[in-house]
Amino acid sequence: MAAFQRNDRFFTKDWIITLPSRPEPNLKFIRLTPAETDAFVRFAEKVVIPSAPKSTEAPFAEPPSSPAPIPGERMQKNYADSRTRHHALDVYMSLEGKFVGWGAIYQITRPDEKPSVANVAIRLSPEIQGKGLGKVLLQVLLRLSNEVDVDIIEAGTMKYNLPMRRLAKSIGLVETEENKELPGRGVVADILFKNIEREKWRDLDMVVEFKDQVVSKEMDM
DSSP states (O other), X not given: OOOOOOOTHHHHSOEEEEOTTOSOTTEEEEEOOGGGHHHHHHHHHHOOOOOOOOOTTOOOOOOOSSOOOOHHHHHHHHHHHHHHHOOEEEEEEEETTEEEEEEEEEEOSOTTOSSOEEEEEEEEOGGXXXXXXXXXXXXXXXXXXXXXXXXXXXXXXXXXXXXXXXXXXHTTOOOEEEEEEETTTEEEEEEEEOSOOGGGGTTOOOEEEXXXXXXXXXXXX
C-alpha cells in the first residue's frame, strides 16, 4: 500500500466535499472562506452551546486576561496563514443550501513548539441536532486532519457538554479527564480526546471538488 501523502490543495484552493454514501443529496462540506465571514458570525451567535450547571458551591472564576478572538477574525487569520503553514482548516456544513454546521481543525501550539497539536471543534444548528449529521461532520474533519501539518490531533470539551461527549464516543474516541489551558483564556476544556488516530479516517468515501477539478478518494489524494 502506497504511503499517504498530504495534498496541499486542501490549503491552497477552495473546495466542496460530498459523500456518495449519504442519503441527503444536498449535503455538502465547504471550505469556509472570508467571503462567508458574516454568515459564519451569525451562525456562531445563534448556536446554543451547553452552559455549566448553576451551583452555589461553584468557585468564582477570574475572567481571562484577554478575550477570545471574534470567530470571524480567527477564521480569516487562519485562512490566510494556512495557505503557507497548512495548519488549519475551517469547514461549514450546508444542507439544502443552508449553513447548518461548522467544524474546524486548527493548531493550538506555537509554530515553533514540538510536538505540534491541533484541536478539532464542531458546532451544529439546533434544528439538525440528533439527526446524525454531527457524527458525519466529525468524520469529515478527522479525514481532513490527515492533511494538517501537525504531530497530534485532539479534541476537548467540558464535562457538562454531554452531547459532544456522546458524539465523540460514538465514533470510538476515548475521553480523559484532564484540564486544557490556553494562554489568555484559562481552562477551555476538562475532558480531552487525546492522540486521536486520524489514520483510521483516511479512507473515508468522499468526493472533493477543487474549483473545476473533481478528485475522488481513489485518485491522488
